[in-house]
Amino acid sequence: MPKVDKEKCIGCGICISMCTDCFKLDEEGKAEGTCEGDACKCECNLDDVMSACPVDAISK
Numbered sequence: 001m002p003k004v005d006k007e008k009c010i011g012c013g014i015c016i017s018m019c020t021d022c023f024k025l026d027e028e029g030k031a032e033g034t035c036e037g038d039a040c041k042c043e044c045n046l047d048d049v050m051s052a053c054p055v056d057a058i059s060k
């Protein structure tokens with residue numbers, strides 16, 4: 001599951017727009033990972049999503 005550093009996240013929503021299966025916004029408007037590691041079957045490329053985050057808040 002992707003990890004989001006909520007101290008860095010600015011809630012821009014880019015990661016969610018790239019993969020709604022792996023990310024959602026929490027109640028504070030910060031992204032969080034939702035897919036399940038090896039069980040993740042979604043089509044997104046997490047490396048691309050990590051690169052697209054403007055504040056480098058996403059890690060594996």
Ligand code: SF4
Nearest residue numbers: 009010012013015053
């Ligand atoms: S792309 Fe980065 S800053 Fe934007 S919502 Fe996702 S984790 Fe937060």
